[in-house]
Amino acid sequence: MKEKSNILIIGAGLCGSLLALRMAQRGHEVTLVEKRPDLRKETQDAGRSINLALSDRGLKGLRLAGVEEAAKKLCIPMHGRMIHDRKGATFLSKYSGRTNEYINSISRPGLNMLLLDKAEKMPNVTLKFNHGCKTVDLENASATFKKYDTNEEVTLAGDIILGTDGAGSSVRKSMFNHKKFLFSFSQEWLTHGYKEISIPPAEDGGYRTYINALHIWPRGEDMLIALPNLDGSFTVTLFLPYSNSDYCFDTLTTREMVHEYFNKEFPDAVELMPHLAEEFFSNPTGPLGTIKCSPWSSYGKTLLLGDAAHAIVPFYGQGMNASFEDVVVFDEILEKFSSEGKESHWAEIFQTYEAARKKDTDAIADLAVDNFHEMKEHTASPLFQKKRKLETAFEAEFPEKYYSKYSLVTFNENITYSDALHRGRAQDKAILNLIDDGKLPDSFSLEEKLEKVKKETEEILHDDAVVRNLK
Amino acid sequence: MKEKSNILIIGAGLCGSLLALRMAQRGHEVTLVEKRPDLRKETQDAGRSINLALSDRGLKGLRLAGVEEAAKKLCIPMHGRMIHDRKGATFLSKYSGRTNEYINSISRPGLNMLLLDKAEKMPNVTLKFNHGCKTVDLENASATFKKYDTNEEVTLAGDIILGTDGAGSSVRKSMFNHKKFLFSFSQEWLTHGYKEISIPPAEDGGYRTYINALHIWPRGEDMLIALPNLDGSFTVTLFLPYSNSDYCFDTLTTREMVHEYFNKEFPDAVELMPHLAEEFFSNPTGPLGTIKCSPWSSYGKTLLLGDAAHAIVPFYGQGMNASFEDVVVFDEILEKFSSEGKESHWAEIFQTYEAARKKDTDAIADLAVDNFHEMKEHTASPLFQKKRKLETAFEAEFPEKYYSKYSLVTFNENITYSDALHRGRAQDKAILNLIDDGKLPDSFSLEEKLEKVKKETEEILHDDAVVRNLK
Structure with missing residues (x-):
């Protein structure tokens, strides 16, 4: 008979609620604790319909827990980036030359509610809302919470604690402040912050701009993006430097400045945002940060997963996907230990998980920062544009032979993030240098160009490996 | 007439005392505050004669303040690494093929005392010892201290604060906890810790092993090093994993285990260390960490320098040298601002300093971690040994044409650390791959090999630049 554990999961966001569902499906007794009110009962922040990009790695996690089909009903496919220039002209840059490769816009609260509903239906899951985690006793797998509705303090314990309480994780802070082991x-932080603005539905309830794309207004240092929502609206996000620029959060302090800036940089978007200035000043400015840490576990009692272990910037659309993939990798390791009758060997399980997973969450963190720069430069660099054009042609013409870095990360869930990083960066370097050196002349057929790129990529990977293997 | 400022310098270690001296030479009123007792008056920790490697960048800083010649009297030149194998056989691997390129072993307290003496002689320097910094009021350039001798609390203020209080900096912690700006x-931490052991002088007062070398006993994961002291002793440092190894700090818990380990791995060293086990258990185990942060300054009132801004692991022998180079770079910027009549534009000065300097302290931090791996592998990798042999031949035969990564970092103070990193890594990659691919056959003359390496290095630098310039 298999040993079952009492698992205390702190944080009922996307990662925590999927993890709770899966741990319950594995037969464990799960208590899922969340500091916020139950988002299925409380009214959401007005005008803040936050959405996220769901792609293949995330879908794999949902599939594992049997909720992929239900989640897909909340999805709006986005087949590419719709690039808007300063004059309002647009062109669609497809994510891939393969038609079955696209990403999905999905509502964060919508998906979270779905996962909470599914978890709550399990007889071995207990949900507790309005419990703010104050401290974790790492050595004893217990945590003290403040109940925000009654102001009481309560201590909960389990055989283990799984910390999925996000980028500002209290569980992680307990590790940082613990001082009895070395905690890297x-x-x-990026020099930029972000601000959300909305494009409401059209008067007939339809969409004010093309629905099946992630819209981008790249402007060098600044960038506006928009993702569609099911209700006909779009959620727009402005990425802008905090300071040291003519237009930045430090200087956009009046309605006039905001309108001057948007009219100059994003005239076609302004028309779609009737509440621009009001929302600009009422919505918060968020920072963009990457968080890494190690070890993820302590005393074989507590483990961090999701953003609590590895918060990343949003420029690859992989934050939620990486967290769901955490659940997949963790589940695979549990399965392996379980098959060996070691389902309660938590210390070893946690170390095995981190050894398998950390290189990949480090990789997606670095890729996301890379993409921050790439997305900004999309219009600025002719060399980069030539690369994208060539890659799209490769993927359309040779769908089984070529995968861009973006495709490797986004649509190839059987390749790890770290492999995607090494191969993707090598491909990018090969193409950029071959173009720059004039070694892909027009006289070459597309197939000859692909062969040249593949050969150069392998050489770069080989040369890097010779150096890396010494370390 | 030039404007003079009241400068509060927190931390009177090597960086703080050199900085105090230099700021006083520039005419500022300096208060230099230190949490420890005056090390010129209190007895030092028995048996802990800590020494450091002083090389060209550090000497440049001492020269700037007119203390190079006095410091050189404390130096013992080390011309190379004396490698000890398991059987006690040794060979000297020179740091450079050029005879004038060597590093120096110098006593940390000896150099610190010299700098404090020089600073104290300045009429515009006030020294305060036994003042532990508790908090810094970043917005007002004042700090609260606990006086350890009287238990009083005292607040000191200046026009600006320079924080040179080392890797565990209180000034930096005030920035981390401040939360009003984004602090990266x-x-x-490395998986290894370190422990100091001593080799006492011989009975006739001489040295028990060769004096003019940095001794190394590389053993893969573990490593022992020894640096000479003026009194005939050597300070030995053991670098060892904390755990997950047959011999590690977690398992070396008895005298028997310590002797078993040292007799097996370092038999020729054991003979030189009569107090091995006593010292092993009485001396602390230190962690090995890298600290980076940004911004280094806040409100134009407070600036971090030295280890407080960028603590690094000791494997390039550059910690002190990097801190002294900070003083050189800061002084150059002060000179420039002063020539423009802007000697009190501290906010701009601090930002200019960080913009000029941070890429270089990041680079030496990364190089030091690289070298941790390189030093361990010195005996393990035939490819690496072939590389070192070739580089030493290049430097001996063509002293004006070739500088190894180690030489670029250690002996070429006019090249920045970041340039040394890019060029040094490219050279390493070129040589390792050319050897690995059999492209440096014995039939080549040394000059032909050098030409091949230089050409390959330039190609690598070019290919990297094409990618980097897009970012």
Whole structure:
């Protein structure tokens, strides 16, 4: 008979609620605790319909827990980036030359509610809302919470604690402040912040701009993006430097400045945002940070997963997908230990999980920062544009032979993030240098160009490996 | 007439005392505050004669403040690494093929005392010892201290604060906890810790092993090093994993285990260390960490320098040298601002300094971690040994044409650390791959090999630049 554990999961966001569902499906007794009110009962923040990009790695996690089909009903496919220039002209840059490769816009609260509903239906899951985690007793797998509705303090314990309480994780802070073991930690902020604005539905309830794309207005340092919602609206996000620029969060302090800036940079978007200035000043400005840490576990009692272990910037659309993939990898390791009758060997399980997973969450964190720069430069660099054009042609013409870095990360869930990073960066370097050196002349057929790129890529990977294997 | 400022310098270690001296030479009023007792008056920790490697960048900083010649009297030149194998056989691997390129072993307290003496002689320097910094009021350039001798609390203020209080900096912690601006921060620990042991002088007062070398006993994961002291002793440092190894700090818990381990791995060293086990258990085990942060300054009132801004692991022998180079770079910027009549534009000065300097302290931090791996592998990798042999031949035969990564970092103070990193890594990659691919056959003359390496290095630098310039 298999041993079942009492698992205390702290944080009932996307990662925590999927994890709770899966741990319950594995037969464990799960208590899922969340500091916020139950988002299925409380009214959401007005005007903030936050959405996310769901792609293949995330779908794999949902499939594992049997909720993929239900989630897909909340999805709006986005086949590419709709690039808007300063004059309002647009062109669609497809994510892939393969037609079955697209990403999905999905509502964060919508998906979270779905996962909470599914978890709640399990007889071995207990949900507790309005419980703010104050401290974790790492050595004893217990945590003290403040109940926001009654102001009481309560202590909950389990055989283990899984910390899925997001980028600002209290569980992680307990590790950082613990001081009895060496805890590596980094928080790296970009020079930019973000602000959400909405494009409401059209008067007939339809969409004010093309629905099946992720819209981008790239402007060098600044960038606007928009993702569609099921109700006909779009959620727009402005990425802008905090300071040291003519237009930045430090200087956009009046309605006039906001309108001057948007009219100059994003005239076609302004028409779609009737509440621009009101929302600009009422919505918060969020920071963009990367968080890494290690170890993820302590005393074989507590493990961090999701953003609590590895918060990343949003520029690859992989934050939620990486967290769901955490659940897949963790589940695979549980399955393996279970098959060996070691389902309660938590210390070893946690270390095996981190050894298998950390290189990949480090990789997607670095890729996401890379893409911050790439997306900004999309219009600025002719060399980069030539690369994208060539890659799209490769993927359309040779769908089984070529995968861009973006495709490797987004649509190839059987390749790890770290492999995607190494191969993707090598391909990028090969193409950029071959173009720059004039080694892909027009006289070459597309197939000859592909052969040249593949050969150069292999050489770069080989040369890197010779150096890396010494380390 | 030039404007003079009141400068509060927190931390009177090597960086703080050199900085105090230099700021006083520039005419500022300096208060230099230190949490420890005056090390010129209190007895040092028995048996802990800590020494450091002083090389060209550090000497440049000492020269700037007119203390190079006095410091050189404390130096013992080390011309190379004396490698000890398991049987006690040794060979000297020179740091450079050029005879004038060597590093120096110098006593940390000896150099610190010299710098404090020089600073104290300045009429515009006030020294305060036994003042532990508790909090810094970043917006007002004042700090609260606990006086350890009287238990009083005292607040000191200046026009600006320079924080040179080392890797565990209180000034930096005030920035981390401040929360009114985004503070990027990382602490990364190696899996290894270190422990100091001593080789006492011989009975006739001489040295028990060769004096003019940095001794190394590389053993893969473990490593022992020894640096000479003026009194005939050597300070030995053991680098060992904390755990997950047959011999590690977790398992070396008895005298028997310690002797078993040292007799097996370092038999020729054991003979030189009569107090091995006593010292092993009485001396502390230190962690090895890298600290990076940004911004280094806040409100134009407070700036971090030295280890407080960028603590690094000791494997390039550059910690002190990087801190002294900070003083050189800061002084150059002060000179420039002063020539423009802007000697009090501290906010701009601090930002200019960080913009000029941070890429270089990031680079030496990364190089030091690289070298941790390189030093361990010195005996393990035939490919690496072939590379070192070839580089030493290049430097001996063509001293004006070739500089190894180690030489670029250590002996070429006019090249920045970041340039040394890019060029040094490219050279390493070129040589390793050319050897691995059999492209440097014995039939080549040394000059032909050098030409091949230089050409390959330039190609690597070019290919990297094409990618980097897009970012």
